[in-house]
């Protein structure tokens with residue numbers, strides 16, 4: 001069913017679909033990169049875990065009334081999604097301080113925010129995905145100020161839904177990144193992936209990091225950690 005390759009990113013390939021202009025195939029690679037591609041490695045099996053974890057998360061969100069581009073899993077490393085044009089914004093929601101905000105603002109890791117923070121980064125590898133404000137988003141993308149509000153509210157809703165989802169399997173949702181696209185009727189749709197590549201997840205009991213920080217910070221075996229997350233999610237299905 002796959003037709004030509006439309007786009008290849010650091011962690012996925014995107015294909016058109018024969019005779020279905022409104023669908024795309026997302027093909028998850030086994031590659032991991034960090035620090036804007038400066039650190040990279042290949043982890044056999046990683047693509048399967050991200051494909052199946054992202055599918056489980058989008059399925060749950062849809063059951064909770066939060067629509068996304070996700071349609072269904074095709075095989076171990078591929079899923080069918082609604083075709084969207086990605087808006088070049090990375091929307092990060094933070095519950096607990098970790099990662100770039102600790103370095104940028106000198107906030108100690110593990111500091112809880114009184115309410116979740118929503119941040120925009122401009123999706124541009126050459127610029128290193130810089131942090132931007134709403135006015136910059138209006139200037140650099142085709143979103144309107146109403147759509148900026150809509151994107152923020154949707155991102156906070158995803159946070160509200162995902163915190164108990166992960167808590168049920170013993171994981172604390174520290175922060176995560178979302179991307180949105182426009183579908184054929186120009187509506188804004190939650191897109192891309194939600195996986196341990198795009199979330200920070202800490203084990204509630206031990207505090208252990210169970211996400212891509214294992215690779216970023218060289219803490220252990222990334223594939224083992226991703227496998228554990230999928231196993232936990234499948235155990236409560």
Ligand code: TMP
Pocket residue numbers: 092098099100101129175176177197198199200
């Ligand atoms: P940060 O602390 O590095 O800004 O990351 C915040 C969250 O966004 C974290 O859960 C990881 C995720 N993220 C991505 O999914 N892609 C990226 O390129 C970056 C920098 C972060």
Ligand code: ASP
Pocket residue numbers: 010032033034035036037038197212216
């Ligand atoms: N995804 C980015 C990269 O590949 C950054 C990150 O996730 O840390 O470099």
